Amino acid sequence: xxxxxxxxxxxxxxxxxxxxxxxxxxxxxxxxxxxxxxxxxxxxxxxxxxxxxxxxxxxxxxxxxxxxxxxxxxxxxxxxxxxxxxxxxxxxxxxxxxxxxxxxxxxxxxxxxxxxxxxxxxxxxxxxxxxxxxxxxxxxxxxxxxxxxxxxxxxxxxxxxxx
Amino acid sequence: xxxxxxxxxxxxxxxxxxxxxxxxxxxxxxxxxxxxxxxxxxxxxxxxxxxxxxxxxxxxxxxxxxxxxxxxxxxxxxxxxxxxxxxxxxxxxxxxxxxxxxxxxxxxxxxxxxxxxxxxxxxxxxxxxxxxxxxxxxxxxxxxxxxxxxxxxxxxxxxxxxxxxxxxxxxxxxxxxxxxxxxxxxxxxxxxxxxxxxxxxxxxxxxxxxxxxxxxxxxxxxxxxxxxxxxxxxxxxxxxxxxxxxx
Numbered sequence: 098x099x100x101x102x103x104x105x106x107x108x109x110x111x112x113x114x115x116x117x118x119x120x121x122x123x124x125x126x127x128x129x130x131x132x133x134x135x136x137x138x139x140x141x142x143x144x145x146x147x148x149x150x151x152x153x154x155x156x157x158x159x160x161x162x163x164x165x166x167x168x169x170x171x172x173x174x175x176x177x178x179x180x181x182x183x184x185x186x187x188x189x190x191x192x193x194x195x196x197x198x199x200x201x202x203x204x205x206x207x208x209x210x211x212x213x214x215x216x217x218x219x220x221x222x223x224x225x226x227x228x229x230x231x232x233x234x235x236x237x238x239x240x241x242x243x244x245x246x247x248x249x250x251x252x253x254x255x256x257x258x259x260x
Numbered sequence: 261x262x263x264x265x266x267x268x269x270x271x272x273x274x275x276x277x278x279x280x281x282x283x284x285x286x287x288x289x290x291x292x293x294x295x296x297x298x299x300x301x302x303x304x305x306x307x308x309x310x311x312x313x314x315x316x317x318x319x320x321x322x323x324x325x326x327x328x329x330x331x332x333x334x335x336x337x338x339x340x341x342x343x344x345x346x347x348x349x350x351x352x353x354x355x356x357x358x359x360x361x362x363x364x365x366x367x368x369x370x371x372x373x374x375x376x377x378x379x380x381x382x383x384x385x386x387x388x389x390x391x392x393x394x395x396x397x398x399x400x401x402x403x404x405x406x407x408x409x410x411x412x413x414x415x416x417x418x419x420x421x422x423x424x425x426x427x428x429x430x431x432x433x434x435x436x437x438x439x440x441x442x443x444x445x446x447x448x449x450x451x452x453x454x455x456x457x458x459x460x461x462x463x464x465x466x467x468x469x470x471x472x473x474x475x476x477x478x479x480x481x482x483x484x485x486x487x488x489x490x491x492x493x494x495x496x497x498x499x500x501x502x503x504x505x506x507x
Contacts, residue, residue: 107315107316194311195311218275219270249300
């Protein structure tokens, strides 16, 4: 499990977009995983199992945040005013890529994180996200297109049309 | 041949069969627009990998590693506790053997299997019981006369819990330079694992006395279930000779 932590942190960072949030998510994931260890099927991949837990916790936290509604914005406004300097610094450290990821819809971001960043196979990634492979690939395709435009300034590719 | 975006994506992600990949490569050679698109997609992937590589190589924050080491892994209120009507067990805590985790770096899931599996503990009816050498040591070994240095298990203290069962604390060398400490209580059939926690990696040939090195979670569990004082050598021997049948 220790060996999985670096990759889990990377996955969490890709999802949350901030190191502190990422490590909180990893922490929650590890605690949940250890408490549910009896549900882990021996012989299956522990990394995938933990990634799935992380993904579910992240989705839950997003839902909770949405449910709380405007409260969050207020919280954040206070947090920023109190800790404005550090927040600004953290934002400056965001790379183009991280900014690009942040604008993606959550499901596309998770797909990109698993396949492009972690290098998992479509099959593994689809299983972690609990979606059919076709859904995964379409999320990947859409996410990629947005990212390519934002990060590389790339133009759309029209298949089959000679340039 | 027309190469779809989906196919390019699968190509870049290494998801195409070698025959299909070859077809795409051939097409790339004759289609500059496609070649450019493939380059872009590869560049995007590299960008993503690069942007997220620092966190993978950075040291994992201590608190995360500590969480892995210290979190109790099972909270099993449903596990059958004999005499629960008299007084339910305060907790059913199983900490995580550090050894299996540390070894997980090398052998991954196998370490889990060996820990939960047949080596030292086994899963039974939703709880864990001692197995193999641990079960044998718990049944036969006296704290006052430890077994041969070859035995991986040391008995700490023997005591009676509030349910009247005999319980024993132990440390077991799980191999791979790691050890587990725990408490097991004797049921009609088994030694039910009552607590289990990692011990810091140490020279496995040089065990400290079990009680002296008991992890906090095990010590807390012991203090929570013990009735009276630990058995002395004579009481322990008598209990063993009666096969640890509850009084």
